[in-house]
Amino acid sequence: MSHHPRSNAGEHTPHGPPLVLKHDLPASFVLFLISIPLSLGIAHATGAPLMAGIISAVIGGVVVGALSGAPLQISGPGTGLVVIVAGLVAQFGWAATAAITLAAGVLQIALGLTGISRLVMSLSPAIVHGMLAGIGISIAVGQLVVVLGGTAGSTVPANLALLPGELARGAWGSVAAGAAAIAVLLLWPRVPRLSVIPAPLVAVAFATALAFALRLPVARVDLPDSHALVLPQVPQGGAGTIIAAVVTVALVASMESLLSAVATDRLHDGPRARLDKELVAQGTGNVLAGALGGFPISGGLARSSANVAAGAKTRYAAILQGVWIAVAVLAFSPALELIPLAALAGVLFVVGLRLVSVQRMRTLWQHGEFVVYAATALGVVLFGLLEGVVVGLAIALLRALYRLTHCSVRVEGNRVCVRGSLVFLGVGRLVRELRRLPLGRTVVLELHVDYLDHASYEAINDWREGYERLGGRVRVDEVHDTWYDRANQGKPGRRKTLPGPLPRWFAPWSHWQSTPGAVTLPAQRSSAEQLLAEGDPMLRGMHEFEQRSAPLVRPFLHELALRGQRPQQLFITCADSRVVPNLITTSGPGDLFCVRNIGNLVPTPSAEDSSVGAAIEYAVEILNVNTIVVCGHSDCGAMKALVKGSAARGSHLHSWLRNAEPSLIRFHAPTAPGCADLPVADRLAVANVAQQLDNLLAHPSVREAIAAGTLTLKGMYFDISNARVYLVDPDRNGLEPVPSPA
The missing domain is CATH 3.40.1050.10 (Carbonic anhydrase)
Known part of the structure; x- marks a missing residue:
């Protein structure tokens, strides 16, 4: 069932022990099995310590889950932050990246307290999904290098340059483990009845067993002592660079979390997300993660949708899965260290590809937004995340400006119909169409406009005066408002108006016939025009029907004429x-x-x-x-x-x-x-x-x-x-x- 998100809705779902035991406890085990391989894979993909992913999974479950404004959302190492964090690790080192994460968490808390989280709803979905697609492509290309036995670079072009060399080197052990994980991840959901077991867990377990049984020469997970936490250190570099890094982590983590919360709301009938509270919870989680050397945290739709599908009803599913992860790392570290890194890379490769949604592309294509989506994704892939978002935002704004200022011009004989907003950007096309009209005729310029700026008024007026000097006549007929008439009187409008006051068919003749600008005729009128302007209102109504209503109803009346009347x-x-x-x-x-x-x-x-x-x-x-x-x-x-x-x-x-x-x-x-x-x-x-x-x-x-x-x-x-x-x-x-x- 689909629901509209309400950021101020309260949480009313009861969460007593029976509900937790029946629904949340089983769901927490499913989440635990998914989170372990994902957390390790995300950390490895960025060059961060593997324990950083585990730390963030625990904090995302226990702390963020307890404070969350979106109780069924699952937080942990942010998939959308992989490219950013990889760049930060390469530039500043992990200890400084942890400090940046801590500072980003403080900024998130401040943003949540200001109520700014609602602005995420006004961001174009084409930009958001383009950003996710760009991140997905970046992850997939980087992890493909790891599957081939190499070490991923920090950018997509660099990783593409590495692929030929890794293929030639032929690290077939890593290729076998990674390919096995990818194959299982893609095929496991199609296995009847067994698909309830999380595919990432099965993929990693199968690849690990294969590598162990065949004694494949592969690099494996190396967990440091759980007590050896990396404490944050102040980054070395220019203040502007550091501030930009903090803002980038905060904004991307916040955007991913809020969009995931909104999307998760559509999957269940429980309490609606409180976005400001969720942003404060995410910020608190990142402050703790940064202080303990953890990976930046964000909410994730993949884990959240798995939580809903597993039957979770309250926030206790998220909290318990964090507890199980901590217990597993403390008690079963030797088992985790058997996992091949290529297997984790295979899981992340598929996760990255799934961020590129073909169905989403089709939808955006149908709505005319694919250009924004493609530009954002390409910008993220080639230049970086912030640069890609800026490119997408610029194109989206240009398209919005074009649509808001675009007018349509249709010429039918001696009638020119203009619809939309008539501003200087579109006046050139209008004047070209007007100048093509034959001279010496009576021209009707029909304006269905909600705005007319001074440049457009001047252009129309200049053409009209020139056309009438050469023997023609011009009638300006304003349908919805009187922009031209008011400008002619020296009282131009300044803001867009709604269509109004009433459609002419809806109101009595006395209403629309007395409206200024309803019919504007030149000073010298023919006898027929004089009769139309001053005579029988029914005659003017008939004229109105011929000019406006008849073209609209003609197809329906033609069909009725062919098949006869069949009233009910x-x-x-x-x-x-x-x-x-x-x-x-x-x-x-x-x-x-x-x-x-x-x-x-x-x-x-x-x-x-x-x-x-x-x-x-x-x-x-x-x-x-x-x-x-x-x-x-x-x-x-x-x-x-x-x-x-x-x-x-x-x-x-x-x-x-x-x-x-x-x-x-x-x-x-x-x-x-x-x-x-x-x-x-x-x-x-x-x-x-x-x-x-x-x-x-x-x-x-x-x-x-x-x-x-x-x-x-x-x-x-x-x-x-x-x-x-x-x-x-x-x-x-x-x-x-x-x-x-x-």
């Missing part, structure tokens, strides 16, 4: 101009077969008027509608005339309203008081809807369709002033809210 509902409602059936039912052409009359009445078959009956028969027998809806509304003039008896005798209205006399009788019946809180005319409108549903049953076609189970009747009531739609309960003349769809 007969909608009987009042002729009141404020009731728009398609608006209140969110429907379109071909959906509703409508009958409108004064008071939404359904005369019985014996009545003199047969038009409504004909529509009912056609809808039920020919169109096969499955629903008939009768919709009344508030402030109904017909109901007011009934209440007041104001229809003049002998008039057509008086004759028509005789069909509503049963509604009056129903309204005054003591057994159906209706909605007591409504005005009298509105209560009558509700009772009238209920009565018309009864009248429908008098029509034979309706009765037969209902008996056959192919037709249902529904009553609706539209409250105009509150824009609310209700269902009518005919048994009590009452109203019910529209239920939410299942």
Whole structure:
């Protein structure tokens, strides 16, 4: 189940002894088996003491696990820090790297206390995954050198240069151990039933057994005395270089931990991650790791997902796995020293390759973000982690700037439609399109823009004046806002605006026709343009439909014209101009077969008027509608005339309203008081809807369709002033809210 991360959510999961014993204890053993080979492999990959990886695994489990804001995240030696730490070890030595780790932990704590951790959510995923891919490639290339029996260099180009020589040297013992570990790691998850045993453990165990049985000449793990801790020392070098190293370790470790915490949240239904608290916990862990000579710590998604998959429910799984690692190193060091270094390199080789996700590449390609991803990954591989992230960030910002300032220009005959933000970066293309238009014609420049800067206004205005001097006419039609019109009046806008105020189809003619800039015509108008600007509003509405709506609905109407109408509902409602059936039912052409009359009445078959009956028969027998809806509304003039008896005798209205006399009788019946809180005319409108549903049953076609189970009747009531739609309960003349769809 997927959840959105909430950085301020509390932890509410109970963690009593039964829960720990049932779920967390078994999960902790799985994590322990995974963490041992990974911790040793990560440390070896950087040239750090192997014990540094073990120290960090213990601290990441016990300390960070106890303080963590993401209880199910597992922390330990940071995979994403391998390339950085390898460079620091080569430049400063391990003791100074431990001091840098300690300082980075202090910086992480400070960042966590400031609440800055939320900013990680605004970083482009393309940059983050590109960074991880670059790190993965760097790890894989470096560990391939180790598998071939060599010593990895500090950069990818250097390691690539080493590969031919290592291949020629032919250290087949290391190759055999590393290849065995890689093969098992890739194939073990496919073995039925046995795949519950962690693949890294099986891979290292198999490679170790193979090397021992065949007596392969391979370099093996060499654990120093557990008491021989490397204490941190102040790095030697320029202050700027040291500060950059501290900031780099802190930022990368924090980013990896926070992104892993967010991703882990999507894997479980337990408490959500508290990112600030998690960052403080990671910082505390790195302070202790640096003080004890451990590897920099970060949260890892691979270990965290294994924790969730193993059934862990609380932070005790992480704590216990740290305890088991400490016990194993203290009690079983001789067994660990049998492990070939090439086997650990094989595990790290596969881990690195898995950071390069093909599925992620496809997703980013579909969203147009692959360029940012590839640039970041390539930058990390060729230049380093910080440099690669800066390259990716620069490209992402340039693409965002292009998208924010890009406008589309479409020319259709003498109409030029511009959409987007119109700024100086895109004005050149617009002017080129405008200058291609034939001279001496009437041109409509249709602006759908949310921003227009001064350069764009000047360019449009200069072209317009020149075009009109040569005998043409230009009409600037602004659809969503009046940027050009305001600039023309010397009152230019300064900030982007939302589209508004209302789509023209949604609002009455009086609203959009009086909006400044709705139609801007030149001073000299033809008679047709004069009529359009000042004449019948329906004519302007027809013009609006032709220009804007018709191109959008033409494909749908063309299809309806070919296959004929197939509405599912007969909608009987009042002729009141404020009731728009398609608006209140969110429907379109071909959906509703409508009958409108004064008071939404359904005369019985014996009545003199047969038009409504004909529509009912056609809808039920020919169109096969499955629903008939009768919709009344508030402030109904017909109901007011009934209440007041104001229809003049002998008039057509008086004759028509005789069909509503049963509604009056129903309204005054003591057994159906209706909605007591409504005005009298509105209560009558509700009772009238209920009565018309009864009248429908008098029509034979309706009765037969209902008996056959192919037709249902529904009553609706539209409250105009509150824009609310209700269902009518005919048994009590009452109203019910529209239920939410299942």
